[in-house]
Structure formats: structure tokens, C-alpha cells
Amino acid sequence: MGAGEAANFAAYAFAPATLVTPLGALSVLISAVLSSYILNERLNIHGKLGCMLSIVGSTAMVIHAPQEEEVQSLQDMEEKLKDTGFIIFASVTVMVIVVLIFFVAPKMGHSNILVYISICSLLGAFTVSSVKGLDIVIKELLEKKPVATNPLTWILLFTLVISTSTQINYLNKALDVFNISIVTPVYYVFFTSVVITCSVIFFKEWNSMDIKDTIGNISGFCTIIIGIFLLHAFMDVEFTWEQLTSLIKKDRAQMNGFGHDDHQVLLENMGSPSINYNDEANIFFNSTGANILDDANLSK
DSSP states (O other): OHHHHHHHHHHHHHSOHHHHTGGGHHHHHHHHHHHHHHSOOOOOHHHHHHHHHHHHHHHHHHHTOOOOOSOOSHHHHHHHHTOHHHHHHHHHHHHHHHHIIIIIHHHHTTTOHHHHHHHHHHHHHHHHHHHHHHHHHHHHHHTTOOOTTOHHHHHHHHHHHHHHHHHHHHHHHHHHHSOHHHHHHHHHHHHHHHHHHHIIIIIOTTTTOOHHHHHHHHHHHHHHHHHHHHHHHTTTOOOOHHHHHHHHHHHHHHHHHHHHHHHHHHHHHHTOHHHHHHHHHHHHHHHHHHHHHHHHHHHO
């Protein structure tokens, strides 16, 4: 797990955050596939379909990912931190986090899953931004630049420690109260949406993308969301491909059987004039007999 997180940390140094963060869904996919083989956990048809959709969505995001990176040094990052759009975004995000932690979570945290998930997701914007900045610090440190004397280095490290520890705390609270099959997809959608929004505002990673790549990126992300939902929301449903095919065959056989019987009866009725004649005769004599009895009663 530590090696995986280290690799994820290093990925932010070489790829845009809008690409690295959504592709985190592949870890969920790989865990589901390995558990089906190693732990003998059964992967139903919903899970297999979810895995396939996650792969398709991830491929679309890789194809349409932004090709350029705007922030290459700590000096560039300092300039980005002074941007009006990011200052507004960061201020609003911090205020919402404070309100959720101190006012909403104590009252509604145990009854509404979105409270804890929202806290973790909003903190994710600062976590990913700090990781991205520390990756730049490491690259400049390897180039023997004086990054230790730069106050921004310690600000990024402090932000990473606070945001990560708080995220872990509230994510554990969410897992203690709610089912993991619900927490995982909801957290993935919220966290990734916040990180993408922060990356668009702060790193401006979408500035180099045309409309086709933007639509492709969003479509790929939505496809991953559907795949993750199918993989987790129906993980406890015992439904396999064999059951689906047998159910389709059974329904088709029943429909064919009913249709054949009804058609045969209709043809027999249409092809037998004696039946129609007998029915008409019965109706005539019954109505005639009833009229005679009525006349007899009146004459009395």
C-alpha cells in the first residue's frame, strides 16, 4: 500500500492532476479483480461490466488528457497562488470545510453520508495541490536549488500533513457509520470532481485543450463514475452471466409457448364453423325461451 501511494505521489510530478486523480479508479478495479482470484470473492455481472466501463473511461481520459503542464517551478507556483480565481476558490472551500466540521458534522454526520464525504473531498483539493508542489520541490532539490530556504516549501508540507490527517480521520468515520459499497463510489466522485475543479482553476491544465479533448475528458470521467457505481453498488447481489442467459432463455421459451397456444386456439375457432353455429343457436333458443316464459307469466 505504501509503495502504491509513493507511486501515486510520483505520478503528479510527471502528469497533470486532472489525469492522475481520475485514474485512481484503476486501483479499485485491480483490487476487485485480484480479490476474485486470490480471495475467491465472486465478481458478478455488474462488477464485470463496471470494470469494463472503468477501463473504457480511463482510456478516453488518457487519449484526451492535457499535454502541457503550466507549473514547472516554485516560482510559477507562487504566481499561481496569487491568482484571484484560486484565492476565491480556496477561501470558499476553507469556509465550507469549517462550517461542515464544527456545525454540520456533530449534528448530521451520523445520518447523512455526504457530510463526512464532503469534508474529505474538499480537503482533497489542498492535498493534491500540496503534493503537486512538493513534487516540484523534490525536482528542484535534485537540481541542487535552495528549496529549503523557501517558505513555500514548508507551507506546502504543513498543508499536506494537516489535510491528509483530517481526510483520513473523517473517511474512517464515514466507513464506521456507512457501508463501504456506498462510501467508495460517492467519495471517488466527490473527491475527483473537487480535484479537477481545483486543477482547472489553479494549474489551468485545460487551457491547452480544445473542445474535442474537453468533451472527451469529461465523457471518460463520467464513464468511470458509472463503472465504479456498478462495481460497488451491486457487489453483494448474487447475479451471474449464467443466470442472466438462463433467465432470457426461460422468458423466451414461455413467450413462444404462450404465443403458439393462443394462435392455435384462434385458428381452430376460426376454422370450425360448427362452433360458431352452435353458439349462435344457443343464444337464439335461450333468448326465445326466456320470451315465452315472460308471456306466460303475463297472461296468468
